Amino acid sequence: MNNSAASTSSGSGDVPAPRRNSNRPKYSRFTQQELPACKPILTPRWVITVFTLIGVIFVPIGVAALMASNKVVEIVYRYDAVCIHGNTKDEKVAYIQNANTSKTCIITLTVPKDMDQPIYVYYQLDNFYQNHRRYVKSRNDAQLKDSDKANDTSGCDPEKTTPDGSPILPCGLIAWSLFNDTYSFSIGNQNLTVNKVGISWKSDRDHKFGDNVFPRNFQNGTMKGGASLNESIPLSQQEDLIVWMRTAALPTFRKPYGKIEQNLRVNETITVIIQNYYNTYSFSGKKKLVLSTSSWLGGKNDFTGIAYLTIGGLCFFLATAFTVVYLVKPRKLGDPSYLSWNRNPSGH
């Protein structure tokens, strides 16, 4: 019969003509989610290596940091209590606010260890919230930089203008509250010069504070907050102001006062004449004078070293602990007999 013809024709009938517009997704490793990949797994070896490595890195750093901190010699003297008359807060405030009383206060410091120059002089304020919300906002950066914008005092509440309406420059609470205690140092009869140049950031002097912007109407108000400024010196050279305007992060902070570029020997006695003008008595703030050398890590602070030693030690401990765990309870990785349906066939 037509056997062969039939089968061929049936064949041709069954095979559809090749589709021109097939919707079949084009194959690519990306669309099929088969991109080559690294599949990290926390194998015992990896875990122990990581912990050991961290320990190996952290312990030496911790030791170095502690050593650096120990090398720093620091003299801290709290003078706000000694340099005041009066017992109650009101008496103290009245004393400090009285312009006629003498604010001079003489203290002596003993050098505990040899201090190599440069020796940094800081003042430290406690309990002074330079990060208080209404305080940090009260400034105008445009005014400080640009002499044309001297009248721009927006954002400077409540120190925008003098009572007669003329704009204050530099305006705002921050500038208004500029720290104004002064220190002069001497050893025996010999004065120690304090170099106050270069205590602020160069970037601030160059770009944030204009060299043709001069203070105006500053501290002319009803209430004086702190230091006055010499109106003939441009802002870019008023380094105390520049330092002060870099508001501190925390309520206890230090600000650079100057540098003593002279070595100090152990047991030398330094006499400091302090002009104790700044009013921290109204809010029970402390004032301290700090003389400190520095290290690669900054000032004296044991925390970093201790923290690194702790973390490093902990990592060594964890490395050991994990080794013990791996030895006590060995588990073959990827062993299917641990799969829940193999391990516990009667249910889960």
Place this chain on the structure above:
Amino acid sequence: MAGDGLTISREEEEEEEERSLAPLPSSGRHHRRKSSASAASRDGFPNPAHVRHLSRTETERLASSQRELADSNSRIVFIGDPGGSDPRFETPRNSIRTAKYSPITFLPRNLFEQFRRLSYIYFLAIVILNQLPQLAVFGRGASALPLAFVLLVTAVKDAYEDWRRHRSDRIENNRAASVLDPQSGRFLSKRWKEVRVGEVLKVLANESIPCDMVLLATSDPTGVAYIQTINLDGESNLKTRYAKQETMSRPPGEDHPVDSAGVIRCEQPNRNIYGFLGNMEVDGKRVSLGPANIILRGCELKNTAWVIGVAVYTGSETKVMLNSSGAPSKRSRLETRMNRETLLLSAILIALCSVVAICNGIWLGNHSDDLELAQFFRKRDYSDGDDKKYNYSGIGTQVFFAFLMSVIVFQIMIPISLYISMELVRLGQAYFMVRDANLYDESSNSRFQCRALNINEDLGQIKYVFSDKTGTLTENKMEFQCASIRGVDYSGGRVSSRDNGEAHYILAAGKQILKPKMSVKTDPELVRLLKNKGDTEQGKRAREFFLALACCNTIVPLVVDTSDPKQKLIDYQGESPDEQALAYAAASYGFVLIERTSGHIIIDVLGNRQRYDVLGLHEFDSDRKRMSVIVCGPDKTINLFVKGADNSMFGIIQNKVDLSMIDATKANLHAYSSLGLRTLVVGMRELSRKEFEEWQSAYENANTSLMGRGKLLRAVASNVERELHILGASGIEDKLQEGVPEAIESMRQAGIKVWVLTGDKQETAISIGFSCKLLTEAMTQIVINCNSEESCRNKLQDAVAMYRKFAVISPDPFENALTGTGSTKVSMALIIDGISLVYILKTKLEEELFKVATACDVVLCCRVAPLQKAGIVSLIKSRTDDMTLAIGDGANDVSMIQTADVGIGISGQEGRQAVMASDFAMGQFRFLVPLLLVHGHWNYQRMAYMILYNFYRNAVFVFILFWYVLYTAYTLTTAITEWSTVLYSIVYTALPTIVVGVLDKDLSRKTLMKYPQLYRSGQRDERYNLKLFTLTMMDAVWQSVATFYIPYLAYRQSTVDVSSLGDLWILAVVILVNIHLATDVFRWYWITHVAVWGCIGATLICVIIIDCIWTLPGYWAIFKIMGTGLFWLCLLGVIVAGMLPHFSVKALKEYLMPSDIQIAREMDKFRRINAATMEIQMNRFSMLQL
């Protein structure tokens, strides 16, 4: 969407019931389609042209017998007179507009839509709060930036989509249509958008139809037109439509001016694509119009040279436009769960804010005396000369302000970026799902479709799968397998693997060779019997049997050209796959249906062409469950051929026949249905002239009666269908889709319960259950098919007692290890039918059914109506937390698909209703396995991690801000600049989590497919739960403590300024959270590397840029602090100290308490897959021996 899908399903419901009650597959199928096309009644009469149209309208399924067209509620269309059409209602032009926005309305409408999300309102409220001068924590620009960014991204996305819609609208609207010009009487070209209701249009072959039109005339003298509705409902079969004879004779146009043309009254526009109701007044005569007289926009004209019609619905009123709407909106479970945690976070947020506010109040109270003079506070403002309080109005107000300000500062505790990240991640996941070559279906050339974009992750948590049977588990491609003639079984074709060449009938017509498109394996003995012209009773009956199969149907044979010019194929176009299968079977046995015209059919009977006049056709209906034709053969005998369901057929057989033959047939039928075949019985009766005339007059009367025609016709049919000779029965295989048994087995192992809900009868359902491995011999079957509430209750109680009994029997670990069900009971299967469900669902018995059904491993519901399907889904949904998935392909599955948590449509043989209502659509049932096990698992895992991570990373940041606030006299100063605060969640840390959310894979596809049990981690909520959330939050608190306090302690009593320390904190936290993410990434692609390390780099660059702006107080701070050793030591210390707990716990947990996923990951990594399988088999083997 939900609305319109339901509308249609309601309409289908009634018919579905019929189908499910009627095991007559052919008519059932046919019937189901009937409503859509109603094309099938090709009855013939001695005077076909005259009677046909009357009868046709009458046999419409949605016949208007019940619904009368109220004049007040109808649309009046004057044919050829667009101006006069229905003055009461403004009808739109034919332009369509799928675009949502216009350039003017875009902004307000898009914003309005976006702000319907509650979370956006929250963020908007915060932005507004921040604008108040008292509360301005951030600069105005900075505070609005995140919200603006999110809004912008969404708006750009929407705008792009809308622009594409605009473009396609424009193309669509400017297509050309030829419209009759009433003046000249000629057809002129006009753009689609200018077509108006009442205008007369001409459409040529292969053109798209511009609007919904009532047919007036076609190129075919009998008024037939063929259309393809693939764009409308996805069915590729040609549908027939008819022009009314009254208008056919004088089509409007050059010869017949339209001045006296008629008036059409029809329904108001509605979205039912399977229904149309109207009438037409022509020359004073009123003729009724039905769905068969209307062609719809979106269809294409095929095999017809031209048609002329009058536009009745245009533009937005066309049925296709009324039916088009977006994807259904559902909410994923993860997102619902996430809302719970969001509430928790809100509580934490409020707690933090309260702490800040209260502390602020206490501080102010303690220092109330000091603040007059304190330089950093200065309560008074002297600048205006008078003494007034500056920005201070009492402790109470300050506390209140502090609270609101802390809400502003800590706002990102509720992660705004999470919402946009989730959308982007889902988009990415959808991209990969759509493009997955494993989800591409070759046969239908269809890709996977993501219609809903917000429930991707639900796919990883499915516990119950509700599946339709026909078209979902099975292919809905019917294949004739067995015949039983006079009780003799001919199943040779089924077993013989050899392709029987003799079966292919080649018809030579001149030089042309005609051949059926598909052939059926034939039984050699039966072929011999037919060939043998000997007039044995058996041979005669066999011939009559196949003759009945060839003519008792509504198939249209189409002759198709092939590549070989001499050869042509006969393609049987029909609406029911069963009928096609029967027609192809008849053709294979030599009874080839060659031609069908309106009044007669031509059948090639074993080489002789014979003409049969079709005198009458009785459609299938649910009462009779059978169909019949009355034909007049070449020998002028008038025969009635009937085919129908066994129970309906055996009721009307001749009483005198020998019972043994009936019993043998019944036995064969039982055997067939046990094999999973769909059965049907064929009978015939010779009508005497007198009987015929009686029938004919009754038929004419019924047809011409105005009221209740359908009922009368049914009565006429029942009257004539009696005293039949049973010729035999056929068995048609409903072929299983590829890979169904394997897919079901995988899902069973994955802990997914598969329930099959079908309209088929119980035996068929059970046999399909066996053939797809859903049921096994080891299972105890509980069958519930009762006719009263009482008996249902008893059965259910028995079942409860039974499973209690089994539950106490000690479990068989081996069995469970094999099946992987992990249950402790003997596996049971519940088989329940629709009638019982009527008594159970929505009554007190529901609870009992729930208990029994959940105790069973398999549930089979047979003969269920569409709403019952939905009822079963909600039975589970309302009582458990378990996720449900419904999968189906037909309109009868729509309600189920919409009820279930996840609805999947099979884009297959049946219409597109299921796909339109679904959340996802795909080509094959077996794709469910990669979809759930692979993509679902990935999606769930990724999304769960991403949500947790976003919570964590924002919490770390908020806590760092909070710790700092404790050292600022509780005044909400932030050391970190406001820009960094704002950019933190949208730039510094956003990209890696999105990349990981889209790309990360915990396990390879191969492993997931190999161990379906891994899917259970999603069902158990292993990746996102309250415990994990709590742990993550504790980790967040620790990391914030480490990040804040290490620099704090290191820089205590130093000269550090606020900006430098802020820069250190922001860098530390960004690096820390990115490293945290890095330790959790499973797979590192180059993209992941770029995202994670790039993000850290980008952060550094941003911080540097911010610190290069001289107007900000932090100018140059980053360079200053980066120049010191302490900065780097702090950074390193923060990262290591912050990561230590996370890393240690992770390492310990992965080692000591490994999850299945972890072990599989290790297997994945060390490529032990093959070895592992061996081991499992070995284990089993050893257990066997034990």
